Amino acid sequence: MATINDNYLKLKAGYLFPEIARRVNAFAEANPTAAIIKLGIGDVTEPLPAACRAAMVAAVEDMGDRDRFRGYGPEQGYLWLREKIAQHDFQARGCQIDPSEIFISDGSKCDCGNILDIFGNTNSIAVTDPVYPVYVDTNVMAGHTGPVNDRGEYGQLVYLPIQAENNFTARIPDQPVDLIYLCFPNNPTGAVASRAHLQAWVNYARAHGSIIFFDAAYEAFITDPELPHSIYEIEGARDCAIEFRSFSKNAGFTGTRCAFTVVPQSLQGKAADGSAVSIHSLWNRRQSTKFNGVSYIVQRGAEAVYSAAGQEQIQALISFYMENARIIREHLSAAGLQVYGGVNAPYVWVRTPDGISSWDFFDKLLHNCHVVGTPGSGFGAAGEGYFRISAFNSRQNVLEAMARITT
Ligand SMILES: *Cc1c(COP(=O)(O)O)cnc(C)c1O
Numbered sequence: 001m002a003t004i005n006d007n008y009l010k011l012k013a014g015y016l017f018p019e020i021a022r023r024v025n026a027f028a029e030a031n032p033t034a035a036i037i038k039l040g041i042g043d044v045t046e047p048l049p050a051a052c053r054a055a056m057v058a059a060v061e062d063m064g065d066r067d068r069f070r071g072y073g074p075e076q077g078y079l080w081l082r083e084k085i086a087q088h089d090f091q092a093r094g095c096q097i098d099p100s101e102i103f104i105s106d107g108s109k110c111d112c113g114n115i116l117d118i119f120g121n122t123n124s125i126a127v128t129d130p131v132y133p134v135y136v137d138t139n140v141m142a143g144h145t146g147p148v149n150d151r152g153e154y155g156q157l158v159y160l161p162i163q164a165e166n167n168f169t170a171r172i173p174d175q176p177v178d179l180i181y182l183c184f185p186n187n188p189t190g191a192v193a194s195r196a197h198l199q200a201w202v203n204y205a206r207a208h209g210s211i212i213f214f215d216a217a218y219e220a221f222i223t224d225p226e227l228p229h230s231i232y233e234i235e236g237a238r239d240c241a242i243e244f245r246s247f248s249k250n251a252g253f254t255g256t257r258c259a260f261t262v263v264p265q266s267l268q269g270k271a272a273d274g275s276a277v278s279i280h281s282l283w284n285r286r287q288s289t290k291f292n293g294v295s296y297i298v299q300r301g302a303e304a305v306y307s308a309a310g311q312e313q314i315q316a317l318i319s320f321y322m323e324n325a326r327i328i329r330e331h332l333s334a335a336g337l338q339v340y341g342g343v344n345a346p347y348v349w350v351r352t353p354d355g356i357s358s359w360d361f362f363d364k365l366l367h368n369c370h371v372v373g374t375p376g377s378g379f380g381a382a383g384e385g386y387f388r389i390s391a392f393n394s395r396q397n398v399l400e401a402m403a404r405i406t407t
Contacts (some may be wrong), residue, residue, distance in 0.1 A: 016378035055304035077104025124185035130379030190341015220250035
């Protein structure tokens with residue numbers, strides 16, 4: 001009989017979202033008239049910007065024309081899109097990123113997992129706690145961890161707690177680690193990293209030959225002009241960091257699919273014989289072999305994000321969600337809850353009242369207010385005692401949910 005990848009059996013059987021669904025369904029069955037409002041899932045709710053739609057419609061027409069038709073595109077993405085990204089997202093912020101260092105993909109989630117293809121199996125790996133579960137689960141699947149303990153922690157991973165006590169920024173570890181996952185603005189806590197904090201990480205990584213995986217999926221939600229949007233705004237980052245970006249949250253592409261990963265030409269890793277190897281060339285090889293690129297139509301849609309109209313429309317989308325975040329913050333604070341995040345990120349991270357557990361607070365909110373959020377403990381042991389509320393929803397749902405919580 002064919003054998004399987006036993007590492008999959010170590011996974012905590014997708015505990016968080018199925019368990020939320022189980023509790024919500026049980027409540028809905030027992031209370032069929034309750035109008036449940038879901039502020040739990042990290043998916044956008046507003047439709048695609050008009051500029052992106054128009055560009056995609058025009059691209060569909062291109063595909064129906066003999067002369068403008070495109071077959072297989074470059075696996076790295078079309079140059080016209082990579083040039084706009086390099087210029088608008090990096091060079092305009094003083095980061096020397098070249099279009100050849102940008103790889104267009106169908107998702108940051110996918111790339112965060114796929115990137116492990118080009119790294120060895122004996123690296124020590126650090127993640128924050130709480131954490132975006134994809135970083136952990138993809139390492140479990142790749143066999144980089146031991147089994148899970150009853151706190152939900154996997155053997156061999158280095159967990160860096162992020163809590164109110166350390167302003168949701170991890171203490172730089174004492175021991176050397178090879179790969180470090182950082183996500184700023186952070187999902188789930190909504191926390192941000194100062195320039196000084198990122199500089200400390202970059203210095204650490206350069207001192208130890210580590211590589212930082214920097215997930216900037218929420219950079220567009222930064223409102224504080226002092227905060228860096230890209231790790232490449234930090235001196236030395238070109239030698240130690242890969243950055244993941246996505247059109248999912250800023251332009252509502254969660255169902256359309258387009259993202260990109262930045263791999264600087266200067267980034268190096270070590271081969272078994274001790275020689276230094278270009279990470280860029282390995283990723284290029286990996287993508288060329290295992291990936292066919294993103295569809296021409298979708299890349300045209302993403303390109304339109306950088307048009308004047310597109311920029312205005314995505315700014316309006318982001319402002320809309322951030323106004324939701326402000327409403328959530330203000331109402332929950334007024335209700336006496338301690339809230340974090342929600343200023344430079346679409347997530348509000350709430351301290352559960354009176355020391356009750358994340359899941360008890362989940363049940364309380366569901367039963368008393370018919371509002372669904374996400375228990376912080378589902379993102380890691382150090383998320384216990386916290387709760388995530390997402391700003392991705394209609395204004396009406398946000399206002400109604402907040403009215404229920406505060407009355
Ligand atoms: C939503 C999200 C992404 C984006 O993922 P895509 O695959 O590009 O849709 C990446 N990282 C985090 C932490 C996210 O929450």
